[in-house]
Each structure stands twice: as C-alpha cells, then as structure tokens.
Amino acid sequence: MTRAITDRPTDAEIIQTACRRVRAATLAVDGTETTPVGVVHLFESEAFLLVPTDGVATVLAGECSDGLSAMVEVTDCAPIDLRERVRSLIWLSGRLHAVPATLERALAIEIATEHPDDGLLDLGHGSSMLRLALDSAVIATSSGASAVSVTELADALPDPFWPYEGDWIAHLDAEHGDTVGRLARRIPGHLHAGRIRPLGLDRFGIRFRIEGPAGDSDVRLSFPRPVTDVSELSHALRSLAGCPFLNSLPDRGPRAS
Structure with a gap:
C-alpha cells in the first residue's frame, strides 16, 4: 500500500x-x-x-x-x-x-x-x-x-522507536537541557514564557509540552523527512538543534515495557 x-x-x-x-x-x-x-x-x-x-x-x-x-x-x-x-x-x-x-x-x-x-x-x-x-x-x-x-x-504500524522513546525522552530531559534549549528556539516566541519540556519522539519529529501560566500547549518540531533508524534519528535531532556533532541520544538501552 x-x-x-x-x-x-x-x-x-x-x-x-x-x-x-x-x-x-x-x-x-x-x-x-x-x-x-x-x-x-x-x-x-x-x-x-x-x-x-x-x-x-x-x-x-x-x-x-x-x-x-x-x-x-x-x-x-x-x-x-x-x-x-x-x-x-x-x-x-x-x-x-x-x-x-x-x-x-x-x-x-x-x-x-x-x-x-x-x-x-x-x-x-x-x-x-x-x-x-x-x-x-x-x-x-x-x-x-x-x-x-x-x-x-x-x-497501521506502531512507530519503530516505540521500545526506546521513554528512555530517550527521560535522557533528554535529565541530561541534555542544552539541547532542549537549542530546540526550543524553534518554538513560537509567544510560548517561551512557559517551561519547555520534551513530550514525545517519533520518526516524524519531536514534541514539546510548554507549561505556561495560562495552561499547557503542545508543539511539534518536524524533521525534513521521516527517519528510519537510530542513526538518522540522532542526526535529525542534532540538525534541528543546530549542533550536528552533539550526541543527544544514548544507546538503545533497555526495552521500554
């Protein structure tokens, strides 16, 4: 199909x-x-x-x-x-x-x-x-x-990164505040007053939750094209962040249950 x-x-x-x-x-x-x-x-x-x-x-x-x-x-x-x-x-x-x-x-x-x-x-x-x-x-x-x-x-098929997404989001949030900050520059300016946290990651892009004083908003930053493996995903994230040499994802690590 x-x-x-x-x-x-x-x-x-x-x-x-x-x-x-x-x-x-x-x-x-x-x-x-x-x-x-x-x-x-x-x-x-x-x-x-x-x-x-x-x-x-x-x-x-x-x-x-x-x-x-x-x-x-x-x-x-x-x-x-x-x-x-x-x-x-x-x-x-x-x-x-x-x-x-x-x-x-x-x-x-x-x-x-x-x-x-x-x-x-x-x-x-x-x-x-x-x-x-x-x-x-x-x-x-x-x-x-x-x-x-x-x-x-x-x-429909599940996203290919479903077993690892939870570990990766937690890793970005805990260890790579600098990367999140770089990615946040692409979020519309009127949302920057809120706290910006990673929300989800899939082959199409990364999502953020902005916890603002008036409520929460979700924003997606899309990759130029869907990615198919971990190497492409890591490269796409680095490119979005404007830091192509930064390793922002850990190894695949344990499977998320």
Missing part, C-alpha cells in the same frame, strides 16, 4: 504505538466495575488483552459464548514528570470473548515476537487473555478527538 509522506503520525499509528507501551489501561463491561489491563496487543481487527484471571471481565467472558459489549480505555502518559502527563486517551470498543486456556500460551509466544512485554510471563500465573473484536476506535489528544476506522487501525 502506498503511504503519503506527512510530518506526523496518523491517529491510527498513534493508537498502535500507545498500545505497545501500555502503562495505564482499563477494561469496562456494562454494569460492572472496571478491570485493569496489563497488555493491549492489536492484531488486524482485534485486540488481545492481558487481565487478572479472577477479574469480573474474565469470569463474565468465560460464561458468554456470544461475547460481551466492552470497551478498553488506554491512557498514554509522558515518560517524565509533567504538570499533566497525559498525552492521549484512547477508547477501543467491541465484543469481548474468552481465549481458550489451551491457546493462551501459543498466542503469548506469537505476540512476544513483535510485542515483547514482561507481563506476558504472568499468563497462567494470575493473568488470563481475552480477545476484543473491535467495532470502533476513538483517540483524544490536545488537538481534539477523532474516530479511527477498524480498517485503518488494522493497516
């Missing part, structure tokens, strides 16, 4: 990326309390969820062969301490089904090949897998809310 070159990820790509690094997610079934979700793996038109075995959603899904109406809420948070850490909220709705215990381990192994997460090791040890057949997806960010079709979501 031909993909147009843009200066930012699509909403579908943002959802795919956020689900790869879930830190806060809940599953809601009508009329019951919410269930915490440890892993959300999107595959085609379905989401595979890791939830507590003794949770109400697991019990109800096991008792209903036709599936249950359910919704997963994913909160994508910045990897550093901000005044408001939420970057986006995502709602995935559909029909919830139990996954047979005999298939859980094989599915977990398959999922781990492209979505490694330590939480998968808990499968069968207090955690179970459920399957959400998706009907709709909605994402809300600082720029507004929009619906994403299930087909578009199935065709």
Whole structure:
C-alpha cells in the first residue's frame, strides 16, 4: 500500500504505538466495575488483552459464548514528570470473548515476537487473555478527538522507536537541557514564557509540552523527512538543534515495557 509522506503520525499509528507501551489501561463491561489491563496487543481487527484471571471481565467472558459489549480505555502518559502527563486517551470498543486456556500460551509466544512485554510471563500465573473484536476506535489528544476506522487501525504500524522513546525522552530531559534549549528556539516566541519540556519522539519529529501560566500547549518540531533508524534519528535531532556533532541520544538501552 502506498503511504503519503506527512510530518506526523496518523491517529491510527498513534493508537498502535500507545498500545505497545501500555502503562495505564482499563477494561469496562456494562454494569460492572472496571478491570485493569496489563497488555493491549492489536492484531488486524482485534485486540488481545492481558487481565487478572479472577477479574469480573474474565469470569463474565468465560460464561458468554456470544461475547460481551466492552470497551478498553488506554491512557498514554509522558515518560517524565509533567504538570499533566497525559498525552492521549484512547477508547477501543467491541465484543469481548474468552481465549481458550489451551491457546493462551501459543498466542503469548506469537505476540512476544513483535510485542515483547514482561507481563506476558504472568499468563497462567494470575493473568488470563481475552480477545476484543473491535467495532470502533476513538483517540483524544490536545488537538481534539477523532474516530479511527477498524480498517485503518488494522493497516497501521506502531512507530519503530516505540521500545526506546521513554528512555530517550527521560535522557533528554535529565541530561541534555542544552539541547532542549537549542530546540526550543524553534518554538513560537509567544510560548517561551512557559517551561519547555520534551513530550514525545517519533520518526516524524519531536514534541514539546510548554507549561505556561495560562495552561499547557503542545508543539511539534518536524524533521525534513521521516527517519528510519537510530542513526538518522540522532542526526535529525542534532540538525534541528543546530549542533550536528552533539550526541543527544544514548544507546538503545533497555526495552521500554
């Protein structure tokens, strides 16, 4: 499929990326309390969820062969301490089904090949897998809310740097205030009265959160073209900052879970 070159990820790509690094997610079934979700793996038109075995959603899904109406809420948070850490909220709705215990381990192994997460090791040890057949997806960010079709979501890929973005943003914030300051020169002048912090990093550019006296604002600085590997990403950041010889990113380091 031909993909147009843009200066930012699509909403579908943002959802795919956020689900790869879930830190806060809940599953809601009508009329019951919410269930915490440890892993959300999107595959085609379905989401595979890791939830507590003794949770109400697991019990109800096991008792209903036709599936249950359910919704997963994913909160994508910045990897550093901000005044408001939420970057986006995502709602995935559909029909919830139990996954047979005999298939859980094989599915977990398959999922781990492209979505490694330590939480998968808990499968069968207090955690179970459920399957959400998706009907709709909605994402809300600082720029507004929009619906994403299930087909578009199935065709989208997560950002290639999703396993490392959290470590890199934390490293920039803690160790490279000079680089952040250089990058901040490209931010519109009327926002400079606020505190400027790195918010997100992807193949299209870097985002900043400006914590101003009247509220928060998010700004994206785009690369001239999307980057494909760590070397290109580091070069693009240095070029934006006007310091081509500065090493502003650490080694890939540990995988973000």
